[in-house]
Amino acid sequence: MTPAAARLQAILDLFTATEAERRPVDAVTSAWLRGRRDIGDEDRGTILDTLYDLLRHRARLTWWLEKFGREANARNQFLAWLVLAERRPAEEIKRLLGEEPQDGSLLNKLHGHTIEHPEMPEAVLLECPAWAEPSLRARFGDRFAPEMNALLTPPPFDLRVNPIKATREGALKQLAKLGLPAEPTPLAPHGIRLAEKFALSRLPALKTGEVEIQDEGSQLVAQLVDAQPGDRVVDFCAGAGGKTLAMAAQMNNKGRIIACDVNEGRLKRCSERVRNAGMHNVETKLLGSESDKWVKRKKLGFDRVLIDAPCSGTGTWRRNPDTRWRDEGGLEHLTALQSRILASAARLVKEGGRLVYATCSMLPEENEAQVEAFLKAFPAFKLVPLAEVAPDLPQTGDYLSLTPAQHDTDGFFAAVMTRTPA
Numbered sequence: 096m097t098p099a100a101a102r103l104q105a106i107l108d109l110f111t112a113t114e115a116e117r118r119p120v121d122a123v124t125s126a127w128l129r130g131r132r133d134i135g136d137e138d139r140g141t142i143l144d145t146l147y148d149l150l151r152h153r154a155r156l157t158w159w160l161e162k163f164g165r166e167a168n169a170r171n172q173f174l175a176w177l178v179l180a181e182r183r184p185a186e187e188i189k190r191l192l193g194e195e196p197q198d199g200s201l202l203n204k205l206h207g208h209t210i211e212h213p214e215m216p217e218a219v220l221l222e223c224p225a226w227a228e229p230s231l232r233a234r235f236g237d238r239f240a241p242e243m244n245a246l247l248t249p250p251p252f253d254l255r256v257n258p259i260k261a262t263r264e265g266a267l268k269q270l271a272k273l274g275l276p277a278e279p280t281p282l283a284p285h286g287i288r289l290a291e292k293f294a295l296s297r298l299p300a301l302k303t304g305e306v307e308i309q310d311e312g313s314q315l316v317a318q319l320v321d322a323q324p325g326d327r328v329v330d331f332c333a334g335a336g337g338k339t340l341a342m343a344a345q346m347n348n349k350g351r352i353i354a355c356d357v358n359e360g361r362l363k364r365c366s367e368r369v370r371n372a373g374m375h376n377v378e379t380k381l382l383g384s385e386s387d388k389w390v391k392r393k394k395l396g397f398d399r400v401l402i403d404a405p406c407s408g409t410g411t412w413r414r415n416p417d418t419r420w421r422d423e424g425g426l427e428h429l430t431a432l433q434s435r436i437l438a439s440a441a442r443l444v445k446e447g448g449r450l451v452y453a454t455c456s457m458l459p460e461e462n463e464a465q466v467e468a469f470l471k472a473f474p475a476f477k478l479v480p481l482a483e484v485a486p487d488l489p490q491t492g493d494y495l496s497l498t499p500a501q502h503d504t505d506g507f508f509a510a511v512m513t514r515t516p517a
C-alpha cells in the first residue's frame with residue numbers, strides 16, 4: 096500500500112470505528128495512536144485533521160447520500176467527502192481505496208457537485224442536530240447561524256501555566272525557542288494561546304507539569320470559584336481534574352480540595368495529573384452516586400463547592416464534533432441528573448460559602464433553567480451576579496456565558512451562588 100493509500104485507509108478505519116462503536120472520537124484516536132508510536136507528525140496531523148473535518152460535515156454528507164438513495168454509512172460518507180470536499184477524481188479514489196463497482200456509480204453521481212447545495216435546510220448546512228435545534232434557536236435567536244458556524248471551526252489551542260512550577264512569561268519564552276508562536280489569552284491570567292496546533296511531544300513543559308492543556312473558558316470557570324489558600328474545596332464532578340488543577344494552583348498548594356466523581360478511571364487520571372503538577376493539597380473521593388453517604392456526613396463542611404456538571408457538551412462541538420450526533424440518554428435524563436447533583440452537592444456548602452454550577456453546554460435547560468429551579472427550591476442560596484464577583488469578565492447578565500462566536504472559547508456557562516448565613 097502506498098503512503099497516500101495508507102493515510103486514506105487510516106482515516107476510513109478511524110471514522111468507521113467512531114461511527115460504529117459509538118465511542119468518543121478522541122478515545123478512538125488515542126487508542127489507535129498508542130499502537131502506532133512510529134507514525135510521523137505530518138501523517139498524524141493529516142489523518143486527525145481530515146477525520147475531524149469529516150465529522151464536521153456529517154449532516155451535509157448524509158444529505159447527499161440520501162439524495163442519491165444511498166446508505167449513509169461511514170464508507171459512503173468518506174467517499175462523498177473525497178469527491179465533494181477534496182475534489183479527488185474517481186479514478187484516484189478507486190486506485191487508493193480499491194472500492195467496489197457499486198461505489199463507482201456513487202462517485203460518478205457526486206462528481207461535479209460541491210459539499211453545499213442550495214436545497215439543503217439551514218440545520219443541515221449548519222450541522223445542527225434535531226435534538227438541540229429548538230433550544231439553540233431559542234437561546235440565540237438572530238445569532239443562531241453565526242453561533243452554529245463558529246462551532247464548525249477548529250478550536251484554538253490553549254494552555255494553562257501552572258504557577259507552582261512556571262510563569263507565563265517563562266512558558267512563552269520556552270514556546271518561542273521551540274518555534275511555536277503563542278500569546279497570552281485575552282481573559283485568563285495564566286492562559287496561553289498557541290497560533291497553531293503542534294505535536295504534543297514537541298513541548299516538554301507538558302510532561303513536567305509546567306503547563307496543562309485547558310481551554311480558556313474552562314480556566315475562567317475555575318477562577319470563578321475563587322478558591323483561596325487554606326480553603327476547604329469540593330470539586331464535585333472533577334473528572335480527570337482539569338479544573339481541580341487550576342483551583343489547586345490558585346490555592347498555592349495550601350488548604351484542601353476533595354476531587355469527587357462517580358468514574359474511577361477519571362479520578363485515577365486526576366491523581367496522576369495532580370502528582371505531575373506538583374500539587375499536595377488534593378485528594379480524590381470516588382462516589383457511588385451524587386447522593387453518596389459521604390455527602391451527608393460532610394454537609395456544611397466546605398468554603399467552596401464547584402459542580403462542573405455532566406452535560407450535553409454543546410459548547411465543545413468545535414473540539415468534539417462527534418458528540419453533536421450522540422443524544423445518549425437524551426437531554427431529559429441529563430437535566431434530571433443535573434438537578435439531583437445540584438440538590439445533593441449544595442449540602443456541602445457552609446454558611447457564607449460559595450457554590451458554582453457550571454456546564455460546557457449552551458442550552459438554557461441545562462443552565463439558567465437549572466439554576467432558577469434550584470434557587471426556588473433552596474431559598475438558603477442566593478445568586479451572586481457575575482458583575483459582583485468578576486467585573487472584568489464578559490458581562491452577559493448575571494451569569495458567565497461564553498460562546499465560541501463571541502469569546503473564542505468553548506461554550507461555557509457558570510452561575511455563582513452563596514449559602515446565606517441562617
Ligand SMILES: C[S@@+](CC[C@H](N)C(=O)[O-])C[C@H]1O[C@@H](n2cnc3c(N)ncnc32)[C@H](O)[C@@H]1O
Nearest residue numbers: 332333334336337338356357358385403404405
Ligand atoms: C464535565 S465533566 C467534568 C470535567 C472536569 N471537571 C474537568 O474540568 O476536567 C462531568 C463529570 O461528571 C461526572 N459525573 C457524572 N455523573 C455524576 C454524578 N452523579 N455525581 C458526580 N459526578 C458525576 C462524570 O464522570 C464527569 O467526569
